[in-house]
Amino acid sequence: MRLHQNTIDQVRDRAQILDQFSQENLKKVGYEFASKCPWHDDRRPSLSISPQKNFAYCHVCARGVDAIGWVQDRQGLSFSEAVMNLAGQYNIEVQAADEEDAKKFEEERLERASLFRQREQQQEQFSERIWDSPGLEYLLGRELTAETIEEWGIGFNGNRVMFPLCDPQGRTVGFTGRVLDDSKPKYKNSQNDAIYQKANLVFGLHKARERIMATSQVVITEGQFDVVRLWQEDVRNVIAVSGSSLTRGMIENLVRTTRVTQVVLCFDGDLGGQKAAERAINELQEFALRGELDLRILVMPDTLDPADCAEVFPFLLEEAVSWVEYMFERAVEKIDLTDPYAITTAERGVKRILQILPKGGLREWVQRRAKEVLKAIPDVKPAKVQTQKQIDRCSWAERRAIRLYLMDQGCRPALAEISYTDPRMQQAWKIIEVLEGMGQDRMLRMAFAAVIQKLERDLSDELSSLCNPIKEVARVIEANPVNELEGAMAVLLSECCSSSNPDQDR
Structure with a gap:
């Protein structure tokens, strides 16, 4: 749903940036507060939080946000989701941009409310049935x-x-049913709908979040029963x-x-568990x-699962x-130094590992182990890897x-x-090129704002802040555009962002 500007303005006026921080993470500095910046490796607090300006700004990153931007970034929400989240916190009525959006929003709200009531009733029914069913014995x-x-x-059903x-x-959005006999499928999930999307759901997070935050560690298993049994x-x-x-989306949200x-x-020790582990490693190795x-x-013993x-x-x-040790041992587990084919196969596996590793301790460990096992170190160039901080820094400079x-x-x-x-900035630049080709140079900002209103909602929300930044940011840019230019170009011309600058290698 596209939000009415009145709703956005009310949230910006009433949502306080200071409310979004835990007091223990803040240090009073004059009339403002300081905290560690989440966007770079901040060894001393360089993020200034100003209650008067209702704004947080990092002097190292040259990056600032209001309460909406902070919630959007920290919780991984779209602009509209962040606004509605804060509107709920401050009891602000959410209005749609027009009648069509308002109608659609009301329909979606009613559908979601109906589905939540339905799931709650189903859970109550299933839970009551478990105490007098074969499921209890199981x-x-x-x-x-x-x-x-x-x-x-x-609970129990059928x-x-x-x-x-x-x-x-902690709201019930769906169910997984495990059959008690040999029927197929063994597990069956609810169908996707307005409140449940199988690909996005992580089981047990509502109960595990507090312990994850306390330990900074999460264990990921294959099945719900593992989670429940370990919780016990x-x-x-x-x-x-x-x-x-x-x-990756699940992990990005979890990290955030x-x-x-x-x-x-921690997947099962059978072949299916090994394949699941390999798929997960491929998704997570960049992190x-x-x-x-x-x-x-954690490799479970054969035929056993965590439960x-x-x-x-x-x-x-x-x-x-370590994931690297796991991959290495898998690559060389069938090595036979008397069998040329087995040696070649193991060497190919080790090369695949070295191809993704940059210079550093992990790469050196693989090389030492390769020399021990293969009696030689495969000649593979180190990979070049950007840290997430560097990626974020470059993306922000492009914005x-x-x-x-x-x-x-x-x-x-x-x-x-x-x-x-950045894919979103690429789309923004394409729009700019089209508008300039149509002779909209002088009215570019207004024309851009009009065009993006017709885009898919999340993208439209993302790009709207480019032409309609918050007041504090707009004042900084208008007061000294050359300083803003120099700040952006300094990052884009740096080595970590060289791919954004066609003149870097000339």
Whole structure:
């Protein structure tokens, strides 16, 4: 839904940036507060939070946000989602931009409310049925207590034990049913709808979040039963991917909202579990290579899953190995130095690992192990890896460049040759090129604002701040556009952003 400007303005006026910070993370400095900046490796607080200006600004990143921008960035929300989130906090009525959007919003709201009521009723019904069903015998046989069954709202329907699937707020949005006989499929999930999307749901996060934040560690398993059984043994930083593969989006959201620094993948020891682990590593290795996550693998004993080992799981967890060690051992596990084919196969596997590793300790470890096992070190060039901080810094510089291009005609010649790498900024630049081709140079900012209103909602929200920045940012740019230009170009011309600058290598 596109929001009415009155709603956006009310949220900007009433939502206080200071409310978005925990007091323990703030240091009083005169009339303002200081905190560590989340956008760069901040060893001392360089993020200034001004209650008077209702604005947070990092003097190192030259990046500032109001309450909407902060919630949007920290919670991974779209602009509209952040506005509605804050509107709820401050009891501000949400209005749609026009009658069509208002009608659509009301229809969606009613549909979601109806589905939440339906799921709540279903859970109550299923939970009541569990106590007089064969499902209870099954759960008790798997060593769940009655207290745990009740705590997790596990129920029964037909021939299936029903596990409620909850959103991060703890609201039931769907179910996974496990059959008790040999019927197929063994597990069956609810159909996707307005409140449940299988590909986005992480099972158990609503209960695990607090422990994850306290330990900075999360254990990811394959199944709901693993999570529940481990929770019963007070291992409560465990989640599961619910009937889908682990995705980068899931982890990005998890990192953003829980500050987790170590991920332990704990999948079953069978062939299916090994394949699931490999898929997950492919999704997560970028985070590990950038130094954002300590990615570890816990290999379960054959035929056992985490639930089977719940009572000794904390001890098993200590045996989790680095993802690089796991990949290396998998690559060379069938090595036979008397068999040329086996040697070649192992060497190819080791080369694939070295191809993705930059210079550093992990790469040196693989090289040492390769020399021990293969009696030689494959000749592979180190990979070049950007940290997430560098990626974010370059993306932010590209945003500054586009915003300045729209706001200040005098700076446009200096910005015209930039090659944008952020997909959203690429789309913004395409729109600008089309508008300039239509002779809209003098009215470019207004024309851009009109065009993006017709785009898909999330993209429109993302690009709207380029032509309509918050007042404090607009004042800074208008007061000294040359300084804004120099700040953006200094980053774009740096080595980590050289791909954005066609003149860098000339």
